[in-house]
Amino acid sequence: AQSVTQLDSHVSVSEGTPVLLRCNYSSSYSPSLFWYVQHPNKGLQLLLKYTSAATLVKGINGFEAEFKKSETSFHLTKPSAHMSDAAEYFCVVSNNNDMRFGAGTRLTVKP
Amino acid sequence: KAGVTQTPRYLIKTRGQQVTLSCSPISGHRSVSWYQQTPGQGLQFLFEYFSETQRNKGNFPGRFSGRQFSNSRSEMNVSTLELGDSALYLCASSLRNAGIGSGYTFGSGTRLTVV
Numbered sequence: 467a468q469s470v471t472q473l474d475s476h477v478s479v480s481e482g483t484p485v486l487l488r489c490n491y492s493s494s495y496s497p498s499l500f501w502y503v504q505h506p507n508k509g510l511q512l513l514l515k516y517t518s519a520a521t522l523v524k525g526i527n528g529f530e531a532e533f534k535k536s537e538t539s540f541h542l543t544k545p546s547a548h549m550s551d552a553a554e555y556f557c558v559v560s561n562n563n564d565m566r567f568g569a570g571t572r573l574t575v576k577p
Numbered sequence: 578k579a580g581v582t583q584t585p586r587y588l589i590k591t592r593g594q595q596v597t598l599s600c601s602p603i604s605g606h607r608s609v610s611w612y613q614q615t616p617g618q619g620l621q622f623l624f625e626y627f628s629e630t631q632r633n634k635g636n637f638p639g640r641f642s643g644r645q646f647s648n649s650r651s652e653m654n655v656s657t658l659e660l661g662d663s664a665l666y667l668c669a670s671s672l673r674n675a676g677i678g679s680g681y682t683f684g685s686g687t688r689l690t691v692v
Contacts, residue, residue, distance in 0.1 A: 507688075508684035508685055508686075509581070509667055509685045510667065510669075512685040556620065559681050564633075565622060567612075567619060567620040568619075
């Protein structure tokens with residue numbers, strides 16, 4: 467069985483400061499891991515994915531995530547937050563026939 | 578190229594009615610999945626179709642059903658609607674025949690309100 471835990475339901479940062487959204491996963495197999503972003507009243511957009519290649523994954527809009535097997539983590543980071551980053555972020559763990567979403571982290575960016 | 582298109586965007590139905598939602602995947606994508614998103618339960622997997630066959634099914638009652646046509650368009654149907662079925666229903670499509678998890682493109686969703 468697989469599961470994913472997003473450690474913070476809400477993160478608030480100031481514009482221009484770093485962003486850290488935390489995700490821990492549990493999987494019996496070597497999983498694929500994803501981060502998706504959802505803006506209000508929109509569908510989910512894929513930010514980045516890890517599929518057992520490089521452990522540091524670069525995504526769109528300056529986001530990146532590092533896969534740490536020893537810590538079973540896949541935290542999402544961005545060096546400098548922009549107002550347009552305000553949204554809901556979902557960490558996802560998948561093993562071919564099973565895909566599990568985290569509960570989501572709402573990112574607020576203050577001017 | 579066009580993204581994943583879901584119709585209608587908004588829908589209001591009465592308890593006991595049935596509803597059909599439509600999803601047109603990205604051209605060339607053969608895999609379509611459906612998800613229900615609610616504030617209380619988050620994102621929950623409903624089912625996945627590939628080449629007109631249901632490959633995976635989530636833990637939802639039989640009132641929830643779906644199908645996929647030869648052109649990869651998919652519909653989901655909910656019969657005997659309940660208030661708890663009010664949610665954002667998201668459709669996602671994927672090119673690869675690799676099961677769910679290969680990275681999907683999501684539509685904007687259909688917002689269903691049951692009154």
